Amino acid sequence: MRTMKGFKALMPVSDALSLVLSRFGEWTPGSEEVLIASSCGRVSDERVVSSVDIPPFDRSAVDGYAVRSEDTYSSSNNNPAELALRGTAEAGGATLAGPVLGGNCVEIYTGAKLPEGADSVVMAEDCERLGGRVLVSKPVPRGANVSIKGEDIRMGDVVLCDHRVIRPWHIGVLASIGRPIIAVRRRPVIAIFSTGNELVDIGGTAGKGAQSIVDSTRPMIASMASAAGCAVNDGGIVSDDLDSISRKMLMLARTSDAVLSIGGTSVGGKDMVPEAAKSISSEGVIFHGVAIKPGKPFGFGVVGGKPLFMLPGYPVSAMVGLEAIVLPLLSLWSGACPAKRQVVKARLARRVPTTPGIRHYLRVHLEETDGGLIASPIAITGSGLLSSITRADGIVVIGEDYEGVEEGSEVSVELLED
Amino acid sequence: MRTMKGFKALMPVSDALSLVLSRFGEWTPGSEEVLIASSCGRVSDERVVSSVDIPPFDRSAVDGYAVRSEDTYSSSNNNPAELALRGTAEAGGATLAGPVLGGNCVEIYTGAKLPEGADSVVMAEDCERLGGRVLVSKPVPRGANVSIKGEDIRMGDVVLCDHRVIRPWHIGVLASIGRPIIAVRRRPVIAIFSTGNELVDIGGTAGKGAQSIVDSTRPMIASMASAAGCAVNDGGIVSDDLDSISRKMLMLARTSDAVLSIGGTSVGGKDMVPEAAKSISSEGVIFHGVAIKPGKPFGFGVVGGKPLFMLPGYPVSAMVGLEAIVLPLLSLWSGACPAKRQVVKARLARRVPTTPGIRHYLRVHLEETDGGLIASPIAITGSGLLSSITRADGIVVIGEDYEGVEEGSEVSVELLED
Numbered sequence: 001m002r003t004m005k006g007f008k009a010l011m012p013v014s015d016a017l018s019l020v021l022s023r024f025g026e027w028t029p030g031s032e033e034v035l036i037a038s039s040c041g042r043v044s045d046e047r048v049v050s051s052v053d054i055p056p057f058d059r060s061a062v063d064g065y066a067v068r069s070e071d072t073y074s075s076s077n078n079n080p081a082e083l084a085l086r087g088t089a090e091a092g093g094a095t096l097a098g099p100v101l102g103g104n105c106v107e108i109y110t111g112a113k114l115p116e117g118a119d120s121v122v123m124a125e126d127c128e129r130l131g132g133r134v135l136v137s138k139p140v141p142r143g144a145n146v147s148i149k150g151e152d153i154r155m156g157d158v159v160l161c162d163h164r165v166i167r168p169w170h171i172g173v174l175a176s177i178g179r180p181i182i183a184v185r186r187r188p189v190i191a192i193f194s195t196g197n198e199l200v201d202i203g204g205t206a207g208k209g210a211q212s213i214v215d216s217t218r219p220m221i222a223s224m225a226s227a228a229g230c231a232v233n234d235g236g237i238v239s240d241d242l243d244s245i246s247r248k249m250l251m252l253a254r255t256s257d258a259v260l261s262i263g264g265t266s267v268g269g270k271d272m273v274p275e276a277a278k279s280i281s282s283e284g285v286i287f288h289g290v291a292i293k294p295g296k297p298f299g300f301g302v303v304g305g306k307p308l309f310m311l312p313g314y315p316v317s318a319m320v321g322l323e324a325i326v327l328p329l330l331s332l333w334s335g336a337c338p339a340k341r342q343v344v345k346a347r348l349a350r351r352v353p354t355t356p357g358i359r360h361y362l363r364v365h366l367e368e369t370d371g372g373l374i375a376s377p378i379a380i381t382g383s384g385l386l387s388s389i390t391r392a393d394g395i396v397v398i399g400e401d402y403e404g405v406e407e408g409s410e411v412s413v414e415l416l417e418d
Numbered sequence: 419m420r421t422m423k424g425f426k427a428l429m430p431v432s433d434a435l436s437l438v439l440s441r442f443g444e445w446t447p448g449s450e451e452v453l454i455a456s457s458c459g460r461v462s463d464e465r466v467v468s469s470v471d472i473p474p475f476d477r478s479a480v481d482g483y484a485v486r487s488e489d490t491y492s493s494s495n496n497n498p499a500e501l502a503l504r505g506t507a508e509a510g511g512a513t514l515a516g517p518v519l520g521g522n523c524v525e526i527y528t529g530a531k532l533p534e535g536a537d538s539v540v541m542a543e544d545c546e547r548l549g550g551r552v553l554v555s556k557p558v559p560r561g562a563n564v565s566i567k568g569e570d571i572r573m574g575d576v577v578l579c580d581h582r583v584i585r586p587w588h589i590g591v592l593a594s595i596g597r598p599i600i601a602v603r604r605r606p607v608i609a610i611f612s613t614g615n616e617l618v619d620i621g622g623t624a625g626k627g628a629q630s631i632v633d634s635t636r637p638m639i640a641s642m643a644s645a646a647g648c649a650v651n652d653g654g655i656v657s658d659d660l661d662s663i664s665r666k667m668l669m670l671a672r673t674s675d676a677v678l679s680i681g682g683t684s685v686g687g688k689d690m691v692p693e694a695a696k697s698i699s700s701e702g703v704i705f706h707g708v709a710i711k712p713g714k715p716f717g718f719g720v721v722g723g724k725p726l727f728m729l730p731g732y733p734v735s736a737m738v739g740l741e742a743i744v745l746p747l748l749s750l751w752s753g754a755c756p757a758k759r760q761v762v763k764a765r766l767a768r769r770v771p772t773t774p775g776i777r778h779y780l781r782v783h784l785e786e787t788d789g790g791l792i793a794s795p796i797a798i799t800g801s802g803l804l805s806s807i808t809r810a811d812g813i814v815v816i817g818e819d820y821e822g823v824e825e826g827s828e829v830s831v832e833l834l835e836d
Contacts, residue, residue, distance in 0.1 A: 040645060
């Protein structure tokens with residue numbers, strides 16, 4: 001016997017989020033080791049301390065001549081110091097030179113180890129080569145043009161902190177200290193499945209009735225989860241059947257860190273997902289119905305020890321629920337800050353009625369005017385309309401305390417394009 | 419016979435960039451087709467027009483009862499309209515109901531096709547079911563709770579423009595109109611190789627001399643190129659040998675869209691890369707030496723018809739040259755806007771001397787004070803120091819027109835973390 005009724009009570013978004021985080025926010029997916037070349041954008045799961053000095057020896061920072069600085073002190077263009085050339089020092093090569101004694105110098109290339117006895121390098125531009133002699137026309141202070149051992153990184157320096165997003169220059173530092181491998185947070189594995197007899201996969205319409213609908217929410221939610229640093233376990237489409245849904249949930253919970261269902265969460269007769277979750281576990285539905293628009297029929301429970309997020313089937317509703325309640329958990333898990341949208345200020349083009357106690361996500365067009373940016377809410381009849389997002393320039397979140405926002409009010413607009 | 423001398427003339431960054439873009443900015447890597455599920459973050463290379471209406475038919479946006487609106491006009495809580503229930507319409511299922519005539523209604527679920535004769539849906543919350551009759555306690559206007567055919571997307575609508583970064587909601591739209599495949603810009607293939615007898619690959623130090631240095635610049639530049647949407651062709655390390663370098667360049671030019679060399683570009687005796695490029699082609703070196711600090715020994719030429727960017731070997735110098743001159747070209751090629759760093763305003767903690775005519779990239783620490791953000795330049799003795807980046811909070815670019823910037827001046831800081 002089916003019953004049709006509305007949600008008895010809607011949970012405020014902040015309460016829903018707190019419940020989810022208090023239950024699963026402490027858990028982490030653990031770490032895995034990757035080659036540093038594959039680590040860009042991942043989150044470090046160790047603190048890396050250098051066991052070496054970089055540079056590993058005093059080396060020349062330029063091409064020129066390694067000298068004892070005191071030999072150059074009185075040199076000038078008119079009165080160059082004349083030094084005897086005693087060999088060549090090349091980066092990575094043997095130093096074909098003895099120690100630099102008074103009155104001597106050694107030709108040296110960038111990166112080469114400073115020969116014993118030398119304390120500085122005169123740049124090639126400031127010298128003239130005359131056979132076996134070098135005329136130095138400019139004095140250099142002690143240490144000039146030399147990168148001293150450990151100047152860049154000292155043994156014992158922390159070169160990468162724990163829980164940092166790894167950037168290209170961190171990869172450079174890890175390479176330079178000889179670390180080929182780095183421990184990073186494992187990507188959380190998120191299983192996603194859709195329910196609905198009317199649904200078919202893209203390209204899979206053959207043989208289905210004229211009323212079949214391509215499942216557009218699942219690929220969209222999957223790409224949002226990937227963009228948030230998760231690995232996606234695609235659970236496909238399940239028909240509106242209590243047993244099929246239960247079995248799918250259990251299978252996905254065993255093989256994933258969290259399960260997202262899409263569809264079948266409204267409080268109608270065919271809304272089997274919460275029922276299936278309840279049939280599996282006493283905690284299958286911890287809450288169902290959130291004070292958010294669109295996205296109200298959002299549910300949360302625990303199945304097989306894993307969080308189960310029951311997203312509404314309409315794409316924009318699912319997206320709003322994902323952003324408001326699921327992504328904050330996933331970013332705690334992955335250790336990465338959630339990607340923040342750029343925010344601009346704009347004035348509302350018209351009054352927007354909202355219901356107190358409900359958080360509203362408006363999709364708006366932006367228009368540049370002499371008086372600044374104007375945000376026009378996109379007229380919609382249903383939360384299912386994907387075009388309300390694809391045609392929008394941004395999103396305005398209107399909090400629970402408002403009973404509508406007046407025309408001309410200043411609002412913050414999160415930009416959808418960056 | 420080696421000669422050591424400085425650069426004769428340094429080319430301003432803007433001129434260097436103009437030369438590169440005028441030569442290769444019009445070229446594009448062409449397009450490739452990908453499954454829409456793999457298209458997130460790629461750049462569209464076609465304009466997609468819908469050949470269908472979405473929804474494909476008038477459908478219910480809620481769970482409730484499909485009615486003729488005129489039958490509900492006089493209804494109220496005290497005086498509900500009484501309608502005869504004539505069947506059920508389910509999403510994706512057969513509509514087990516005849517047309518809705520006067521005084522009749524059909525139970526309908528979200529997403530189900532509106533039965534013939536009905537023009538609106540009363541929400542389940544506003545109805546009471548009594549056996550074969552339904553009491554409607556609220557009037558609905560014509561069209562209420564119905565998503566009409568084409569309301570979201572109309573046949574002929576442009577659902578995705580050319581040259582747009584594909585977002586999750588675009589994937590949703592493409593799925594909903596039944597497009598499994600999308601043409602996107604092919605990723606430019608960038609070959610990267612390092613030169614230097616002193617260099618070894620990470621983990622490859624065994625059997626090398628004590629003066630060997632791990633190549634840290636190449637993995638860093640490779641990850642920056644990947645992050646900019648390129649495919650990387652790793653050309654490894656080449657010894658400082660004219661013939662080896664020439665052969666490597668030609669091989670990589672044949673198999674890639676652009677070649678980046680790292681190292682061997684300073685004007686010393688061991689700087690074989692420009693010489694190798696010249697030995698291959700009269701256009702092997704179009705310019706060499708750019709008015710940028712760090713990064714001065716930057717060169718550009720054409721080898722095998724492909725652009726050759728000769729980056730300096732020191733990591734930060736290479737990074738600055740890449741960002742200033744190479745990435746703008748690569749983003750034209752890939753069609754994506756270059757990722758912009760967040761910019762904050764700060765005051766300089768101390769005077770910074772700069773050379774007029776040279777663009778300087780300062781690495782700075784930021785400190786929050788009562789008087790706002792303070793930017794302290796990181797003291798460095800050489801552009802090679804990776805730690806000047808890993809310890810920095812941001813980068814301040816000081817233009818060619820300055821002859822130093824005074825303590826307390828306001829500067830724009832590009833943040834390295836986001």
